[in-house]
Amino acid sequence: xxxxxxxxxxxxxxxxxxxxxxxxxxxxxxxxxxAPARRARGAEWALVGLFVLAALYASHFARALLLxxxxxxxxxxxxxxxxxWLKKWRVPEPAGAAVVxxxxxxxxxxxxxxxxEPAAAWLEKAPESLTVAEEKVRKxxxxxxxxxxxxxxxxxxxxxxxxxxxxxxxxxxxxFGVWITSQTPYLITGTVSTLVLLYFLLAxxxxxxxxxxxxxxxxxxxxxxxxxxxEVQRELGRYFVTVSLINAVLGIATAVVMKALGMPNPLLWxxxxxxxxxxxxxxxxxxxxxxSMAALMxxxxxxxxxxxxAAFLALVIVEGQLVQPFVVGRRLSLNPVMVFSAxxxxxxxxxxxxxxxxxPILVSLKVVCDHVDRFAAMGEYLGRN
Numbered sequence: 001x002x003x004x005x006x007x008x009x010x011x012x013x014x015x016x017x018x019x020x021x022x023x024x025x026x027x028x029x030x031x032x033x034x035a036p037a038r039r040a041r042g043a044e045w046a047l048v049g050l051f052v053l054a055a056l057y058a059s060h061f062a063r064a065l066l067l068x069x070x071x072x073x074x075x076x077x078x079x080x081x082x083x084x085w086l087k088k089w090r091v092p093e094p095a096g097a098a099v100v101x102x103x104x105x106x107x108x109x110x111x112x113x114x115x116x117e118p119a120a121a122w123l124e125k126a127p128e129s130l131t132v133a134e135e136k137v138r139k140x141x142x143x144x145x146x147x148x149x150x151x152x153x154x155x156x157x158x159x160x161x162x163x164x165x166x167x168x169x170x171x172x173x174x175x176f177g178v179w180i181t182s183q184t185p186y187l188i189t190g191t192v193s194t195l196v197l198l199y200f201l202l203a204x205x206x207x208x209x210x211x212x213x214x215x216x217x218x219x220x221x222x223x224x225x226x227x228x229x230x231e232v233q234r235e236l237g238r239y240f241v242t243v244s245l246i247n248a249v250l251g252i253a254t255a256v257v258m259k260a261l262g263m264p265n266p267l268l269w270x271x272x273x274x275x276x277x278x279x280x281x282x283x284x285x286x287x288x289x290x291x292s293m294a295a296l297m298x299x300x301x302x303x304x305x306x307x308x309x310a311a312f313l314a315l316v317i318v319e320g321q322l323v324q325p326f327v328v329g330r331r332l333s334l335n336p337v338m339v340f341s342a343x344x345x346x347x348x349x350x351x352x353x354x355x356x357x358x359x360p361i362l363v364s365l366k367v368v369c370d371h372v373d374r375f376a377a378m379g380e381y382l383g384r385n
Contacts, residue, residue, distance in 0.1 A: 056349070063350045064186065068193040071353070074360050075194075076201035077233050078240050079104070083202050097202035101195065111271070118265040122294075228371045235367045236360060242327055243359075247277045250319050257311045258291075263298060273312070277319075279355045281336070282343060284316045333384040334362055 059066055079100050086096035201208075209229050216222045255270030263269060269291060276283035288309055295308035325333065342362055346354030362382060369379030 056345075060349045063354075064190065067350050067353055068190050068197060070357055070361075071194045072197035072201055074236075074357060075198050077236050077364075079198075080202060080205070080233065081237060083205070087205075093205045094203040097199050100202060101199050105195075115268055115271050118268045122265060122268065224371075228368060231371060232364050232367045236364055239363050240360065243278070243324075246319060246324055246327060247274045249323075250274060250277055250315060253315055254312060257315065258308070261307055261311065262304070263291075263294065263308060269294070278359075279343070280320075280339060280359065282355065284320070288312055288316070334359070334366065335382055335384050338362065338382050 082100050083093055083096040086099065087093055091099070209226070212229075213222045213225055216225055251270040251274030253270075254273040255266040258269045259266040272290065273284075273287050276287045279286075291312050292305075292309040295305045299305045339359065339362060342358040343355050346358045346361070348354075350357075366379055366382040369375040369382060
């Protein structure tokens with residue numbers, strides 16, 4: 001009897017356990033989820049990319065405003081030591097800024113006045129010279145032209161007769177003179193704005209640096225900010241003075257070589273070489289093309305034409321590979337990839353003026369990155385070594 005009850009109790013227990021298992025919720029497979037930190041990092045990079053695109057578009061849209069400000073700030077960093085030196089001789093900062101600005105404008109006007117006559121004479125005879133140069137090029141390429149004509153005849157023979165093509169109407173773009181005329185008001189406005197802002201920046205002295213230091217909370221950071229500002233000004237000035245001296249020597253050497261080779265207006269070619277050399281890589285390439293075209297317009301035989309670009313190419317190689325690395329040094333040597341990328345970006349944003357300020361901006365940025373630990377990685381990429 002006890003065995004029957006025990007068996008019955010076991011059966012009842014099994015039935016009750018079965019009912020409990022049936023009432024349980026089905027098992028749910030938990031899928032792995034992305035960590036919140038990873039999602040936050042992805043959102044942060046997306047916001048950075050959107051900010052960069054917005055900044056590039058805003059810089060391109062506001063180039064008429066940003067370019068004079070950038071030029072004025074860079075020139076103020078370069079010329080403020082002269083104003084400070086005049087202040088030591090008891091010349092007030094507004095008067096010293098006026099003296100520096102008048103001297104700068106006088107030097108620019110004197111250079112333009114000296115080179116205006118040969119440049120105008122060369123531009124006046126440029127159309128006729130271009131026609132003569134075109135004839136010379138055709139003469140030099142006569143064997144290639146004959147092969148091309150033979151290929152055209154064969155193509156005309158093998159071509160099947162088809163429907164007559166409609167006549168195409170080609171709209172010629174406006175010429176260079178029209179473009180210069182349309183850009184003159186913007187050029188005058190930008191120049192006047194830059195000069196006025198430059199005067200106020202020079203006349204104010206270190207006012208903005210002192211105000212910036214007041215906004216920094218700790219004394220250690222204040223001292224570090226003053227050191228970084230002075231270092232940027234010192235290194236940028238040293239770089240600009242050194243590069244200007246190198247470019248001046250290159251211009252003088254170019255003028256002497258062009259004079260020895262019989263090129264007309266050697267001072268004009270020397271000035272062009274000096275100015276364009278402020279744009280590394282691209283400037284000397286453009287100058288090489290201009291000198292080659294001028295030699296083609298001037299001389300009649302190949303033996304007199306090829307020494308002109310060859311001599312300038314030799315000067316550029318010596319300057320770029322020997323003189324500049326030795327004089328400028330490795331401290332401010334920049335990564336060529338970053339320099340060329342800066343030319344592309346600033347050239348797209350601000351045109352030719354953007355290419356001129358690309359290297360000074362990179363130099364200032366590299367100095368700041370070298371002295372701020374947070375931006376050390378960017379400074380590493382900007383450096384050559």
